[in-house]
Amino acid sequence: KNQVEQSPQSLIILEGKNCTLQCNYTVSPFSNLRWYKQDTGRGPVSLTIMTFSENTKSNGRYTATLDADTKQSSLHITASQLSDSASYICVVTGWNNDMRFGAGTRLTVKP
Amino acid sequence: DSGVTQTPKHLITATGQRVTLRCSPRSGDLSVYWYQQSLDQGLQFLIQYYNGEERAKGNILERFSAQQFPDLHSELNLSSLELGDSALYFCASSFRGGPRSLYNEQFFGPGTRLTVL
16 A cells, blocks of 8 residues: 555636645655645656645745644645646655655646 | 766667666766656666665666766666666766765656667
């Protein structure tokens, strides 16, 4: 079983709407959690990084939250744009630098 | 543009062959990471080098090996290639690389697409 589970697997929303992506993990002990955006065929781009002591981090229209007690994180996208269409990947790193990747959520923003 | 370069962009080869993928990290970054991304398995961490030394190992097969040179560029060698090795191979770099570097943000290159026929 993957130690990082993301939901939903895919999501279609209309331009201008908000959405929330989920990441549940079992990695322990936990060092940091990152959200990446990956356009098709390109390398991932970092959106946010949070350590276990942080519970929210924003990057423009992207806001990540973290609940280390329940081992859950979410990525909220506000006022979506067509360019937000991409895969969003949650990565959890343990204390030994062991990185675990979620399978990603494929977001499609339609006009 | 992340500042990480990878060559070649595309590589087509046959089963049983050996290939070398090359990565140049961002200027000043000491750590290099290699990842494999296939359609059915998502992104997987292979191996990390920090200032020339292996720092962490992920799901890297014995047929694969990597090294980081004194000028900090890195090469990933894939041998006895199988059809299942067809994937995108990404390199990423970061300034720090130690196990206690809590904020080791990684910058990814554009990837090398390997096709094994």
